[in-house]
Amino acid sequence: QKEVEQDPGPLSVPEGAIVSLNCTYSNSAFQYFMWYRQYSRKGPELLMYTYSSGNKEDGRFTAQVDKSSKYISLFIRDSQPSDSATYLCAMKDDKIIFGKGTRLHILP
Amino acid sequence: NAGVTQTPKFQVLKTGQSMTLQCAQDMNHNSMYWYRQDPGMGLRLIYYSASEGTTDKGEVPNGYNVSRLNKREFSLRLESAAPSQTSVYFCASSAQDRTGANVLTFGAGSRLTVL
Numbered sequence: 001q002k003e004v005e006q007d008p009g010p011l012s013v014p015e016g017a018i019v020s021l022n023c024t025y026s027n028s029a030f031q032y033f034m035w036y037r038q039y040s041r042k043g044p045e046l047l048m049y050t051y052s053s054g055n056k057e058d059g060r061f062t063a064q065v066d067k068s069s070k071y072i073s074l075f076i077r078d079s080q081p082s083d084s085a086t087y088l089c090a091m092k093d094d095k096i097i098f099g100k101g102t103r104l105h106i107l108p
Numbered sequence: 109n110a111g112v113t114q115t116p117k118f119q120v121l122k123t124g125q126s127m128t129l130q131c132a133q134d135m136n137h138n139s140m141y142w143y144r145q146d147p148g149m150g151l152r153l154i155y156y157s158a159s160e161g162t163t164d165k166g167e168v169p170n171g172y173n174v175s176r177l178n179k180r181e182f183s184l185r186l187e188s189a190a191p192s193q194t195s196v197y198f199c200a201s202s203a204q205d206r207t208g209a210n211v212l213t214f215g216a217g218s219r220l221t222v223l
Contacts, residue, residue, distance in 0.1 A: 008148070032209045043112075043198055043214030044151070051207050088151065092210060100150035 003027050006089055006099030014107050019076040023089035023099045026070065030091040033065050035074045038086045038101065047074070047087075079106045110134050112215035114199050120221045121189045129184040129218050131199030139202045139210065140182035141166075142174060144195040145217075151198070157182055189222045196220070 006023045013019055021035075032051055036044035050056045053067045062075040072091075076083055084106045089099040112133045121127055133140065142154040143166075153166030157176040171193060173185045182201075186193055196219050200212040 006150075034209075034211070036212075041217070043200075043216050044212075045214065046211055049209055049211060051209065090212075095153070096210065096212065098151040100148065 003097050004089065004091055004099045007102055008100055010103040010105055012105040012107055013079060015079060015081060017079050017106075019074075019079050019083070019104060019106075021074040021076075021087050021089075021102050021104070023072050023091075024070055025072070025091055025097075027091070027093060027097075028067070028070065029093040030097075032092040033063070033072050034090040034092070034096075035061075035063055036088040036090060036098075038088060040085075044088055081106045081108050112199055112201055112213055114197075114215035114218050116218060117216065118219050120223065121186075122223050123190060125189050125222075126185065126187050127189065127220075128186075129197055129199070129220075130181070131183065131215060132181045133199075133201040133213070134180065135201060135203070135213065136179070137201035137203040137213070138179070140176065141200040141202070141212065142172075142182070142184045143198045143200065144168065145198060146195050154184065154197075186220075189220075191222045194220060194222045 004025045034049040035047040038044040048063045053065045056063045060077045064073040086101040088101040115130045138159045141156040143151045155174040157163045160179045199215045202210045202212045
């Protein structure tokens with residue numbers, strides 16, 4: 001089992017929908033959980049990070065961590081075409097491990 | 109705010125040629141990293157440098173060497189390029205924030221093709 005699993009998509013949703021992106025992991029030592037957004041032909045940029053379990057909200061984005069299930073989620077409300085990108089989850093104990101990324105298309 | 113700057117943006121090499129990818133950051137970060145990104149493989153760590161003067165192997169170091177020239181600069185060298193090294197290379201830097209998180213800031217990437 002890989003340390004971090006992420007569905008590669010692509011995921012296509014209509015504009016205005018709520019998007020749910022998810023990752024599962026196997027290493028219970030992970031403490032920091034991050035979401036990066038990567039536009040085509042650009043470097044990843046940090047969206048949000050959380051420490052341990054719980055929720056964190058930033059505008060239209062909400063990150064959730066469920067350590068008991070080893071499952072993290074990123075929700076995007078009122079999705080926009082500009083949200084079309086690849087979303088990578090990442091987790092850290094002594095090193096940072098990335099998921100493979102989910103390609104998201106928001107359809108106008 | 110330049111952040112992390114990588115050069116070159118694009119490069120085509122022939123098998124066996126050598127080249128160096130350059131990376132510089134202006135955020136006074138201690139740690140710097142080199143990743144490669146391939147379709148279906150995600151981001152894989154090649155080498156990292158936790159601080160000036162130190163370097164360590166990551167997940168896929170074979171065929172690469174690195175130099176942490178000073179706090180700002182971290183270069184990646186391919187001594188004898190192979191087609192398997194065709195990839196997009198990203199440099200990143202980080203500093204630990206007050207919560208203990210190491211948040212990475214990435215460069216725009218260097219797209220390398222080895223023929």
